[in-house]
Amino acid sequence: xxxxxxxxxxxxxLETPFxxxxxxxxxxxxxxxxxxxxxxxxxxxxxxxxxxxxKELDFLKRRGVDLAGLQIQKEGKTFFWKGKYGYDxxxxxxxxxxxxxxxxxxxALPENFRSASHIFLANIDPELQVKVLKQVxxxxxxxxxxxxxxxxxxRKELLNTLRHADCLLVNESEARQLTGEYNLTKAFKKIRSxxxxxxxxKQGEYGAMLFADDFVFSAPGYPLEDLKxxxxxxxxxAGGFIGFLAKKNAPxxxxxxxxxxxxxxxxxxFQVEDFGLERMRTLTKKEIQERFQAFKKLSHFEETLIL
Amino acid sequence: xxxxxxxxxxxxxLETPFxxxxxxxxxxxxxxxxxxxxxxxxxxxxxxxxxxxxKELDFLKRRGVDLAGLQIQKEGKTFFWKGKYGYDxxxxxxxxxxxxxxxxxxxALPENFRSASHIFLANIDPELQVKVLKQVxxxxxxxxxxxxxxxxxxRKELLNTLRHADCLLVNESEARQLTGEYNLTKAFKKIRSxxxxxxxxKQGEYGAMLFADDFVFSAPGYPLEDLKxxxxxxxxxAGGFIGFLAKKNAPxxxxxxxxxxxxxxxxxxFQVEDFGLERMRTLTKKEIQERFQAFKKLSHFEETLIL
Numbered sequence: 001x002x003x004x005x006x007x008x009x010x011x012x013x014l015e016t017p018f019x020x021x022x023x024x025x026x027x028x029x030x031x032x033x034x035x036x037x038x039x040x041x042x043x044x045x046x047x048x049x050x051x052x053x054x055k056e057l058d059f060l061k062r063r064g065v066d067l068a069g070l071q072i073q074k075e076g077k078t079f080f081w082k083g084k085y086g087y088d089x090x091x092x093x094x095x096x097x098x099x100x101x102x103x104x105x106x107x108a109l110p111e112n113f114r115s116a117s118h119i120f121l122a123n124i125d126p127e128l129q130v131k132v133l134k135q136v137x138x139x140x141x142x143x144x145x146x147x148x149x150x151x152x153x154x155r156k157e158l159l160n161t162l163r164h165a166d167c168l169l170v171n172e173s174e175a176r177q178l179t180g181e182y183n184l185t186k187a188f189k190k191i192r193s194x195x196x197x198x199x200x201x202k203q204g205e206y207g208a209m210l211f212a213d214d215f216v217f218s219a220p221g222y223p224l225e226d227l228k229x230x231x232x233x234x235x236x237x238a239g240g241f242i243g244f245l246a247k248k249n250a251p252x253x254x255x256x257x258x259x260x261x262x263x264x265x266x267x268x269x270f271q272v273e274d275f276g277l278e279r280m281r282t283l284t285k286k287e288i289q290e291r292f293q294a295f296k297k298l299s300h301f302e303e304t305l306i307l
Numbered sequence: 308x309x310x311x312x313x314x315x316x317x318x319x320x321l322e323t324p325f326x327x328x329x330x331x332x333x334x335x336x337x338x339x340x341x342x343x344x345x346x347x348x349x350x351x352x353x354x355x356x357x358x359x360x361x362k363e364l365d366f367l368k369r370r371g372v373d374l375a376g377l378q379i380q381k382e383g384k385t386f387f388w389k390g391k392y393g394y395d396x397x398x399x400x401x402x403x404x405x406x407x408x409x410x411x412x413x414x415a416l417p418e419n420f421r422s423a424s425h426i427f428l429a430n431i432d433p434e435l436q437v438k439v440l441k442q443v444x445x446x447x448x449x450x451x452x453x454x455x456x457x458x459x460x461x462r463k464e465l466l467n468t469l470r471h472a473d474c475l476l477v478n479e480s481e482a483r484q485l486t487g488e489y490n491l492t493k494a495f496k497k498i499r500s501x502x503x504x505x506x507x508x509k510q511g512e513y514g515a516m517l518f519a520d521d522f523v524f525s526a527p528g529y530p531l532e533d534l535k536x537x538x539x540x541x542x543x544x545a546g547g548f549i550g551f552l553a554k555k556n557a558p559x560x561x562x563x564x565x566x567x568x569x570x571x572x573x574x575x576x577f578q579v580e581d582f583g584l585e586r587m588r589t590l591t592k593k594e595i596q597e598r599f600q601a602f603k604k605l606s607h608f609e610e611t612l613i614l
Contacts, residue, residue: 038614087489182394185532206513209530218605220525223516225492244612258608266612285614292612298525299606301565305551305573305599307345307592 001140001246002115005032006045006107006132007122007235009052009070013082013096014275016089018228024276025056027079028122028145031232034280035239035267036120037063038288040246043113045069045132049076049101059281068110076101089230089272090204109135118246120238123147126154126161133164140249143167143242145234151178159194166252167198169238175201184209185216198257200241200264202234210261217258220299222269222291229275233268236280240267266291308447308553309422312339313352313414313439314429314542316359316377320389320403321582323396325535331583332363334386335429335452338539341587342546342574343427344370345595347553350420352376352439356383356408366588375417383408396537396579397511416442425553427545430454433461433468440471448559450474450549452541458484466501473559474505476545482508491516492523505564507548507571509541517568524565527606529576529598536582540575543587547574573598 012026029046036042043066050073057067082096107128114136121129121144129144144165150158151174158178162168168191170178179187188199188211199211207221241264250256266288273279319333336353343349350373357380364374389403414435421443428436428451436451451472457465458481465485469475475498477485486494495506495518506518514528548571557563573595580586 183532183534185530203513206510207525207527209527211530216530216605217608218514218527218530219608220514220516220527220606223492223518223523223525225490227490247614255609259610259612262608263612288614289612296608298523299527301524301526301569301603302562303566305566305570305596307554307595 001117001249002041002043003036003118003120003242003246004043004045004109004113004116004136005029005036005120005122006129007032007120007124008079008102009044009046009048010079010081012231012276013080014229014231015084016229017085017087018226019275021275026081026231026276028232028235030057030060030277031235031271032120032122032239033060033065034063034277035236035271036243036246037065038267038283038285039240039243039263040118042066043069043116045107045109045113047071047073047101047105049078050074052078059277066113069107069113071105071108073101083231085230089227092231107132117141117249118242119143120242121145121161121165122235122238126150126158129161130157130164133161141166141242141245141252143169143238145169145238146174146178148174148177162191163195165196167200168196169200169202169234169241171202171204171234175199184211198252200261202237204230204233208237208261208265210257212254212257215254217261219261219265219295222265222295222298224269224273227272230272231276233271236271237264237268240264243267262292262295266295308424308556309348309350310343310425310427310549310553311350311352311416311420311423311443312336312343312427312429313436314339314427314431315386315409316351316353316355317386317388319538319583320387321536321538322391323536324392324394325533326582328582333388333538333583335539335542337364337367337584338542338578339427339429339546340367340372341370341584342543342578343550343553344372345574345590345592346547346550346570347425349373350376350423352414352416352420354378354380354408354412356385357381359385366584373420376414376420378415380408390538392537396534399538414439414442424448424556425549426450427549428452428468428472429542429545433457433465436468437464437471440468447556448473448549448552450476450545452476452545453485454481455484469498470502472503474507475503476507476509476541476548478509478511478541482506491518505559507568509544511537511540515544515568515572517564519561519564522561524568526568526572526602529572529602529605531576531580534579537579538583540578543578544571544575547571550574569599569602573602
């Protein structure tokens with residue numbers, strides 16, 4: 001199985017209580033690819049400018065990520081995002097967004113990308129998300145992200161993209177804004193009526209919840225003593241979640257979806273341990289497997305209650 | 308085993324997006340007792356005024372709660388709290404607090420209360436909490452709650468009470484305010500150094516976390532579609548948590564403590580389904596056992612991760 005991701009490859013400026021970075025590699029597609037590449041082959045679709053140092057992606061190439069779909073607009077500049085976090089790392093304050101080459105991005109899939117089995121439409125213009133879907137043949141799974149900017153500004157287009165998606169991955173405030181429902185169970189029902197049969201709500205340090213027709217699953221956040229930078233946690237989560245499903249070519253059963261959520265939470269828990277993609281560069285499969293087990297210890301309990 | 312609780316028996320005025328109550332039975336000791344009584348015999352220590360309708364507690368008597376420690380100050384008025392919640396039911400806005408008979412409360416334990424095995428010091432003046440501890444003989448477990456008011460106003464007295472406690476149950480903001488640490492793992496280390504070997508952090512709709520020397524446990528919040536009133540959820544949690552440990556006379560092992568947290572979460576999930584103590588009046592052991600199992604389905608996953 002092969003995973004295709006479309007989304008940003010970017011430079012980020014970051015400020016957290018634990019450090020500051022002027023300009024480091026970031027972007028949703030980058031974070032997703034780094035994470036998913038531990039599970040299955042990844043094909044990346046995106047765009048960068050002439051200022052982009054391609055060597056920055058060498059570690060993704062080494063991890064088998066196919067960059068044939070990454071356009072380089074020599075005259076343009078790479079997407080730049082600058083954000084700041086307080087001690088409550090759940091909410092970023094955006095200080096600067098420079099769309100640059102992303103403003104005119106027109107995703108074009110190389111021929112061998114069109115048969116990808118698992119698609120992740122990272123957070124970009126919903127019209128671009130649909131353009132990508134029009135170029136692929138019968139994927140097994142279409143998952144997508146979005147954000148408040150599109151929920152407000154391109155609601156009609158977003159609802160159109162949702163009709164084609166199996167799974168929506170968003171954070172709590174996005175789920176609420178999109179549906180007008182504070183209660184997440186009610187929010188899922190509305191989203192379900194628009195198309196996606198699975199809703200994953202990312203809850204930052206509180207973990208993640210998955211809603212499906214016949215069950216709900218909740219995975220905790222991993223209790224780290226030292227978090228440095230939450231940027232990319234959501235995309236790392238998506239990488240582990242979709243990565244697991246692609247690796248196993250797994251049907252969307254309750255057991256597989258629960259397992260996928262824990263893979264997502266595991267990858268996100270590493271992502272936040274360091275700035276940018278630093279942790280992903282040194283991460284090993286052994287560490288992933290060990291933390292997956294730690295999630296079991298963290299959330300499982302034995303015995304039946306007898307009153 | 309017998310559980311002793313000291314805390315408020317009160318009238319509450321409540322306003323949530325789902326309804327309004329002018330004056331209904333409430334109070335930490337009341338909520339705790341109702342919940343714990345499903346697990347083990349409960350002895351209640353508190354005070355009410357001449358305006359209190361004792362019939363309100365008939366259902367607690369029927370559930371075996373011993374009210375011999377409830378003082379009635381005929382000339383005084385019962386403690387009254389008025390609060391309001393928005394759609395985010397995690398945070399109450401206090402509109403009115405009338406301490407009334409609680410201002411001069413001096414807890415005196417009936418003779419047969421002094422040998423209780425499990426003690427819950429609900430959220431009251433830490434000096435009163437210590438007064439209760441001085442009257443009991445060698446309990447197996449001392450658990451306590453507190454709030455921002457005492458953390459700010461009686462820090463020295465609170466730290467003194469903590470020295471005598473095995474377990475502190477507080478919400479996130481209280482754990483942070485008490486320790487000056489945002490990170491809960493770090494907050495636990497500080498609290499540990501003051502005495503309690505167990506910290507339970509109540510996280511509202513996100514569930515609860517338990518920190519001990521050699522493990523951390525996280526239980527999700529139960530995804531209810533209809534919540535009416537979160538008042539008393541924390542005390543219902545404590546009732547299920549301590550109730551389970553008392554029922555089983557359980558040593559504080561990892562397995563027992565995890566189980567106790569899920570019992571706490573189970574009881575809290577019922578508590579919020581209706582105003583005041585309404586849900587507790589109709590709750591059955593069968594419903595409790597079923598929801599306990601639902602927590603298993605909600606948070607357990609199978610398989611080992613092979614990469």
